[in-house]
Amino acid sequence: MTMLVVAAALIDPAGRCLMQQRPVDKRHGGLWEFPGGKVEPGEAPVDALVRELAEELAIAVSPTALAPLSFAADAAPGARPLVMLLYVARAWSGEPCPLAAAALRWDVPAALAALSMPPVDVPLLAALRESLARGDALA
Numbered sequence: 125m126t127m128l129v130v131a132a133a134l135i136d137p138a139g140r141c142l143m144q145q146r147p148v149d150k151r152h153g154g155l156w157e158f159p160g161g162k163v164e165p166g167e168a169p170v171d172a173l174v175r176e177l178a179e180e181l182a183i184a185v186s187p188t189a190l191a192p193l194s195f196a197a198d199a200a201p202g203a204r205p206l207v208m209l210l211y212v213a214r215a216w217s218g219e220p221c222p223l224a225a226a227a228l229r230w231d232v233p234a235a236l237a238a239l240s241m242p243p244v245d246v247p248l249l250a251a252l253r254e255s256l257a258r259g260d261a262l263a
Contacts, residue, residue, distance in 0.1 A: 127206040130173040131160030131245075132185070133193065133233075133252050135214050141233050141252065144180070144225035146242075151203070156229065156239040158210060158248060159220075169209055180225065183218040194251035198244035210248040212255075 134142040143156045161176035163169050170187045177185050190211040199205040222228045229239075233253045241249065 125204075127204050128163040128169065129160060129206050129208040129244075130163055130169045130176065131158035131208055131210050131248065132173055132177060132190065133158055133210060133212045133248075134183075134216065134220070135212060136230060137214075139232055139256075140230040141236060142181075142220055143229050143231070143236055143239065144222060145227040145229070147224075147226050152242040154226070154240070155245075156236070156241050157245050159225070160208075170211070173211055177216070180223055181218075181220040181228075182223055183216045183220050185213050185216040189213050189215045193255060194248055196244045196247045198242075200243065206244065208244050208248065210251065212252070 144159045146152050146155050146157060148154050159177060159180050160173055163172040170190055173190060174185055174187055177183050190213050193210045193212050195207060195209045197207045220228055233256055236249055
């Protein structure tokens with residue numbers, strides 16, 4: 125069965141995006157990713173993302189502050205297939221803390237392309253960069 129995962133591109137007033145580094149003992153350890161996590165059975169994707177951001181970063185995000193941007197799929201050999209939904213948020217309360225990550229990094233999306241990322245995050249970053257370049261309101 126395909127796993128549904130949600131992630132957030134948190135964009136600060138300076139136009140920087142937050143990425144988190146995966147713990148070294150996890151799959152894709154040491155790589156950089158958008159914060160988020162798995163959608164639990166019966167849970168709406170937006171509700172899952174609100175929960176995951178609270179658990180992983182200790183921030184509160186309103187469901188209405190999350191705008192859907194893109195999705196990507198990954199079916200790596202030996203791994204469960206997954207679909208990742210990327211949302212954009214420009215408003216939240218609290219200062220992000222790396223509760224479930226090795227580190228956090230804020231940078232402009234163009235600079236983030238130089239980071240090593242899990243394969244599913246790469247097209248999502250490209251979609252974010254394209255959206256920002258077009259001047260889309262949601263990103």
